[in-house]
Amino acid sequence: MKEYGLTKSERLYLREEIRQLFESRSRFVCYPYRVVWRLEEPSVEPLKVLISVPKRLIRHAVDRNTIKRRTREAWRLQKGPLRALAAEQEATLLVGLLYIGDHVSRSERLSSAVSKSIARLCEEVKSGSSL
Secondary structure, three states, X not given: OOOOOOOHHHEOOOHHHHHHHHHOOOEEEEOOEEEEEEEEOOOOOOEEEEEEOXXXXXXXXXXXXXXXXXXXXXXXXXXXXXXXXXXHHXXXXXXXXXXXXXXXXXHHHHHHHHHHHHHHHHHHHHHOOOO
């Protein structure tokens, strides 16, 4: 498997998994993202991600797709430490990145926000790792 890829098995798309993710109370804000996460029993992939940009905040589909594309790019390049941590914990980490900004941000800003989110997520998983 490619280290910097983002395959379908690494994406969160099943309704049951998404429901479980949003029922968890583990969340924080790292502007322009709200990060929701949950540690689960191990499965095929140690890390799964959901990226969402609400239509209510970003009206034009072109802008929503741009934000999602930039976020996916930043995530796939920076997910390494989080993936290693999830594998070390022998669990599957479900992560939801929900865009809460009200305009289209530049790639550099989104990349730094994803980086900060991953760093904070690593800290929170280390401190409160319970299945």
